[in-house]
Amino acid sequence: MAKSLLITFAFLFTIGNTAIFAQGKTELCPQSPFDSSAAETMLGRGTCTIEGTAQATRNAQTWYANGIEIRLYPVTPYLEEFLELHKKKAGGKTAVYMSDVAYKTALSVTCDENGFFRFRGLKPGKYYLLAYFDFAEKGINVVDDGSVRNGPEITRFYHEEAYTNNYSHRLEIIVTLDKEGSTEKIKLRRRPGISGR
Helix, strand or coil, rough: HHHHHHHCCCCEEEEECCEEECCCCECCCCCCCCCCHHHHHCCCCEEEEEEEEEEEEECEEEECCCCCCEEEEEEEEHHHHHHHHHHHHHCCEEEECCCCHHHHEEEEEECCCEEEEEEECCCCCEEEEEEEEEEEEEEEEEEEEEEEEEEEEEEEEEEEEEEEEEEEEEEEEEECCCCCCCCEEEEEEEEEHHHHC
């Protein structure tokens, strides 16, 4: 039993802001300090709006992010380092995270059944919008069961099989609001150029 517990609660040591687990899993956080006061000020009351739809598209089909939470972060030096780390390092045995305080310093809304969302009362500035969207692609495949020859005639047989492919997309965008009273209309979707995922 003791040996089992040692495997479950693996050893952990840290180097700077890098956590390295005994199983080979590495977690990275930005090295830049997070200025919570400046970030909260950036999220203060203004008269700007960001609105749009959150969606995923595959094979000419579109899925709308019904009931998905959208988080909005002010773009700070800490966030810029986080995005760069995520783009270059995330994947495989490496995970990139924000600190708890940075993660919580954000605004959030929930999409309606059409994937529509709106953030009101924003100040002019630059913002990063993020959501995680799981969806399923369903369809029918036609399967060839072979053929039978009857004299000069050949008859082929087919049957249909239903399939389901499950996907998880990281939806994100950076939006700049130039002046008070402005409204930006966007589509929130997978953008590999921002975070690389």
